[in-house]
Amino acid sequence: MLALAMAAGVLAFSVLALTLFSVLPAKAAVHAAADSAAIAAAESASRSTAERSCSIAAEAASLNGTTLLRCDVSDSEATVAVGRSILATSFSxxxxxxxxxxxxxxxxxxxxxxxxxPVVYPGVRESPPVRLRSDVAAALLRLLEAYHAETGDYLPVDEGYRDLAEQQRVFDQYGWPRAAIPGTSNHGEGTAVDFVNPPVVRWAHPHTWLAANASQFGFEPLTDPDEPWHWNYTG
Structure with missing residues (x-):
């Protein structure tokens, strides 16, 4: 009986050692492979198609001894899943x-x-037109449509891109910090939107809706200085 108990103890120790010295390092390697594949996909996404980015992710996964199981690439993020069999157990x-x-x-x-x-939609200033970088304009239209679908109302938009001369005019009128130093404004990159104030003021329904939903469309509020009507596109 003693010999049997000792044998069982040795077996248990062997299983534990196998887990510690084989499975755990292998799991760590899979984590590293996933990170590597995600980074590879993300870095190529800005200059390649999503399909090509996922092919690059698959190559990175294979080089690290894993298999690419899933790959989703958007404008802002790459999500991948890689897997590997460890002691007859699949791990992803x-x-x-x-x-x-x-x-x-x-x-x-x-x-x-x-x-x-130019952004053309009810509530958006028509003359002069509100202009934005093309991807920002598309995102803003999706946001405006979502607001209208939910509330039946229209968000009023007053400002978009500002050239250097317009930035200077606004700066001369309001000064810093209410206006950015000319040549540094997000408006000058075609990524900033000013809604009409009011009604887009803090605690009013249009602002609370933006606070709850704008990030889904890539927009974040300006907080320094605090301007509830000013939203920046971050993708």
Whole structure:
């Protein structure tokens, strides 16, 4: 009986040792492989199609001894899952990585007209038109449509892109910090939106709706200085 008990103890110790020295390092390797694949997909997403980015992620996963199980690439994030069999047990890990934002290729306030799109929707200022970078304009339209579908009302939009001359005019009128120093405003990159104030003021329904929903469309509020009507597109 003693010998049997000792044998059982040795077996249990062997299983524990196998877990500690084989399974756990393998799991850590799968985590590292997932991170590597996610980063590979994200870094290629800014210059390649989603399909190509996922192919690159699959290559990275394979190089790390894992298999790509899932790959989703959006404008802002890559999500991948990789798997590996460890002692006849399948093990998978999901990882995410942010897609690097392209750096502006033109000076603030000097965007060419062909990179700006007028936003046409009820409630948006018509003359002069509110213009934004094309991806920002598309995101804003989705936001405006969602607000109207939920409330039956329209969010009034008053400002978008400002060229350098317009930034200077606003700065001369309001000064810092109410207005950004000319050449540094988010409006000069075609990524900032000013809603009409009022009704978009803190605690009013249009603002509370934006606070709860705008991030789904890539918009974040300006908090320094505190301007409830000013929202920046971050993707």
């Amino acid at each position: 890990v999901t990882a995410r990585a942010a897609v690097p934002r392209a750096k502006p290729t033109v000076a603030n306030g000097a965007m060419p007209d062909d990179e700006l799109v």
